[in-house]
Amino acid sequence: MLGLLHLIAAEGPNGRFIPSDVKELYWGGAAFLIILYFIVTKAVPLARKALEKGQQDAVADATAAEQALADAQARIAEASAELGDADAESERIIAEAHEAAQQLVNDSAERTQQLVDDMWARAQNDVESMKAQAVADIQAEVAAQAVGAAEEVVRSSLDASGQNDLIESYISGLGASS
Amino acid sequence: MSDRVAGYAEAMLAVARAEGDVEAISDELYAVGRAVDTNDDLRTTLSDARIPAERRIQIMDDLLEGRARQATKGLVSMVVGAGRGGDLGKIATALSEMAARSQDKQVATVRSAVALSDDQRDRLTAALRAKLGTDVDVKVIQDPSVVGGLVTTVGDTVIDGSVRSRLSRLRETL
Numbered sequence: 037m038l039g040l041l042h043l044i045a046a047e048g049p050n051g052r053f054i055p056s057d058v059k060e061l062y063w064g065g066a067a068f069l070i071i072l073y074f075i076v077t078k079a080v081p082l083a084r085k086a087l088e089k090g091q092q093d094a095v096a097d098a099t100a101a102e103q104a105l106a107d108a109q110a111r112i113a114e115a116s117a118e119l120g121d122a123d124a125e126s127e128r129i130i131a132e133a134h135e136a137a138q139q140l141v142n143d144s145a146e147r148t149q150q151l152v153d154d155m156w157a158r159a160q161n162d163v164e165s166m167k168a169q170a171v172a173d174i175q176a177e178v179a180a181q182a183v184g185a186a187e188e189v190v191r192s193s194l195d196a197s198g199q200n201d202l203i204e205s206y207i208s209g210l211g212a213s214s
Numbered sequence: 215m216s217d218r219v220a221g222y223a224e225a226m227l228a229v230a231r232a233e234g235d236v237e238a239i240s241d242e243l244y245a246v247g248r249a250v251d252t253n254d255d256l257r258t259t260l261s262d263a264r265i266p267a268e269r270r271i272q273i274m275d276d277l278l279e280g281r282a283r284q285a286t287k288g289l290v291s292m293v294v295g296a297g298r299g300g301d302l303g304k305i306a307t308a309l310s311e312m313a314a315r316s317q318d319k320q321v322a323t324v325r326s327a328v329a330l331s332d333d334q335r336d337r338l339t340a341a342l343r344a345k346l347g348t349d350v351d352v353k354v355i356q357d358p359s360v361v362g363g364l365v366t367t368v369g370d371t372v373i374d375g376s377v378r379s380r381l382s383r384l385r386e387t388l
């Protein structure tokens with residue numbers, strides 16, 4: 037090595053290949069070695085540690101990412117399952133709603149029919165009642181007219197003799213029934 | 215029967231006894247009472263405090279002129295003058311019942327379309343006595359609505375032999 041340096045230095049303007057004193061070359065080499073020593077003994081381990089830590093961190097990150105991915109997939113699966121359950125539940129609710137609506141329609145139809153039947157029965161009863169009342173009214177009116185006419189005839193035909201006969205008949209009737 | 219009606223009836227019965235003609239006065243008062251009961255205008259007039267008592271008494275005097283004894287007119291005037299003309303029917307009925315009870319009799323109210331002769335009244339009284347088993351004091355009321363025949367009421371018992379009731383039965387039958 038030194039031989040090579042000497043050779044290079046021998047080709048400089050000063051008869052050597054290096055512009056300065058060869059001692060600088062010595063000192064520079066020593067400094068280089070010292071620096072190299074510190075690099076090898078201090079910096080390299082630190083760099084290795086940093087690299088290892090980076091690797092560990094990367095591995096940890098990768099693991100965490102894998103875990104997150106697994107969790108995410110699990111949540112997706114769970115959500116899918118829940119979504120499936122929700123779909124089933126919604127279908128069940130819709131089915132029940134349809135059933136309830138149909139029942140409501142059926143009940144409403146039955147009630148409407150019952151209402152119509154009741155109204156019809158009441159109407160028939162009312163008609164019968166009105167007919168009976170009308171007949172009764174007519175009979176009462178006819179009776180009133182007939183009795184009124186009979187009273188007029190009796191009044192006009194009841195003279196003093198007739199009145200006396202009625203009174204005598206009453207008194208005789210009391211005596212006969214006693 | 216209220217105490218007031220009973221009080222007036224007792225007082226008037228005492229007057230009739232004092233006059234010695236309870237039956238006739240009782241009959242006349244009963245007829246007057248029936249007239250007041252069946253005539254709303256007359257009853258309202260006799261009860262109207264805005265009409266002077268003298269005017270109300272004069273109305274009754276005019277109605278009874280020649281139809282009732284002086285004692286009867288005096289008793290009617292007393293009741294009307296006291297402002298109790300509207301109660302004449304109740305008072306006369308109470309008086310008749312008191313007079314009948316004092317003789318162990320019951321009042322028999324007989325409604326007829328025409329007046330009864332004395333003979334008919336006597337025979338009717340005898341027939342009612344025989345039928346009911348008790349003496350009766352017959353009060354005859356002329357009521358055209360009877361049409362013909364008689365309707366007798368003794369207490370709660372009604373013996374209806376009127377043409378009116380026969381017409382009513384005919385109406386029900388029809």
